[in-house]
Amino acid sequence: QPELNSSLHLTLKLTDSFTTYLDDQNLRHIYRLDPDTKMEDLIIRVATDMQNSPRQWQFRQPSSSLRQHLRSHETLHLQLLGISNRGIGRRKDGLIVLTRQSVGQDLTLSGLLLPQNSQLFAxxxxxxxxxxxxxxxGKSLLFLTFLHSHLSLVVAHQGLTCLAVAGQNLTTRRHSCLPTMMHSLFSASNEIGADTSDWDSDIENENLPSSSTPVMQPTVSCVRHHHTQTDHSWQNRNAPSSSAQNANAAAPQQLWPDWTPPSGRYRTLYDDFPDFTRAVFQTATSNSTPPDLDISGQSVGELAMAFVNTIKAAVASSDFSHILSPQRNFTITKPDGSLLSTGTGVEKEVLYTAFSWYVDHRGAYFLPRFDDTCSIVTTMSFTSHAYVSTDRREDLMILGCLAALLLLHGIAPEPLGPAIIQFAANRCELGSLTWDFVGEYHPELRALLDTWKTMGPSGDITPFQSYFATYRDLEAISLESRDLAQHNALGPEILYTSLIGPQPPEHTELKAFFTGLQLPCPNGFDFLQVIRSSPGGSTSFIARTWTSIIHDFDSLKSHLLVSPLASSSVAQLAQPGNPVLDMNLTQLLHRFLQGSGAPCPQLFAEAVPRLSRLIPFDQVDSPGFRSKALCWATTGSPHVNFDEQYRITVHFVGPNDTGYDSSAYRASYMKHGLISFRTCFKVGRIPVVHLADLCSRTYPARDEEGNDTEPFTLQQAIDSWLLIEILAGIGGHSML
Structure with a gap:
């Protein structure tokens, strides 16, 4: 046949006609595949589907004598072709010529995108x-369309045998008409003149791999997974269900369908144990004896670094039992090795500090979504997600682990939104983002989706322009011609992309984060199942956890106990004219916490360099900044605990209070106004000695030249002192 001796080439000028012709001949097949699919398996599937198509294509088999000497990937009916000359058209006719390439046994679809292969195939x-x-x-064209989590493949073949169908009587005969017609319609002569003006300059005889050079397979180093008799991998234990696919690929075709939450197997954790966190640790390490978790150092930063390194070891082994050991000690020591601070408060502070390192690099890890919440940043499209580096996957698993531990301690892992936790905890089922759930945390989004659902394909799309521009990089006008099916499919997509992101849950980076959230252990423990085992399901767990967020003083008030001066301290301060005795100290602290901003901007600016870099100073004007700061200094994180027994206590103390400090430096500390914090007991102690000193001064203050300076009033002096000293207690354990 003439085309068998002709150079195979890309059909560019007549692409649309060529595609239509293939459809007419049943030579285009659509699949949805993972990018890790081996090319050998794909080619076998294509050939099988051709044989089973209405045209019933058949292939010649190699002789049995030859077949016994060949490997399976060397007997494929179709062969891989690569672009010659880096895709530069031949000088004589401008055609892009294709040459045969061998298919390595381990070559996958994603391997075609490797840098060493991209000039041939991408x-x-x-x-x-x-x-x-x-x-x-081979003598065919295979089109692959990446639709987020899947591949759409269109196959075209030349020079093959098919079965003609005539009524009920099927007779086999070789067809030469189709190859001949295809050659005449889409021959080289008809392709001459294709527009190549925007291609690279001519480069003849480029030094590219020859047809005898196997195409290289990507080396993707994955984190090793521990396997026992029960498979505890993310893919099997929390594999996305059929309704959990990417909103663009396989989302439910209606918004908020009837949804039944998946069950969890840890319901008794919420019933039988007074200490939920410890019960989780014991459950995660049952049937094993992990080593004690001992994290120590001379500062919170040192402990946080040591803790992250311990998590890295857990990631490498896919075994988090050491991280969840019931025997755990987080200890801050003095330079001489003696104890400075220890306990659960230190642990929470270390945990929050480690998580804050990721927040400080927000752009690398947190993807902004609706209502200023965040999901997870993905650095690669789904087409090439197999090439995400090992370090990136490790980072995201550590981030997932830290987020899970915060949740375990009742702390919302801001800036992550509740939607991604709900989604992950329910096996990535989009149905878990119910109408009630979305309305609770994102009422504007729910109203937007309700409007979309009711307006139909003929409705005005203008109000949705902001969404499509922000989350889809798309002009709303491009959807004016949508039909009912497309309109209905876009609803779940709007929901998914607004709260989760553009990539499906099967994406390598999302899977890494979700695996960290699981905290997998050899006994099959899965923290995501703990979340959905909560009475009321994951929704109630998330609701309780998100109450830990402090929005303003009202969020803290019910968790705060202010202890007045002890009678012994009152007696010590009973001096004529001492204004402290006439003050309502509880009201004084409440009034301070209800305020916002820097009372003395200059004094505040001078103090910032010596304060923790983890503090978001740009939020000083927000209504919850002061309440968050007090909670952070007292407990180790700027979040309250849902359990009322874990209340924050603030004592106003006199000069002889040994709970403030028992050393010889107590009087000096108090004179300078240092506030004592013990995160292990969630206690703060405010010295009234300094408060009395502030009351005795004259305002406005004077500088060395006698000019008015900050503070200008007593209230400014008190508020500035409290603000700076509370902030100084964050991340520092210089005193007990």
Missing amino acids: KPRLTIRKSRLIVNL
């Missing part, structure tokens, strides 16, 4: 068009 405008990767097979 050339923009030639084999990448409109986000579609086109791969050529």
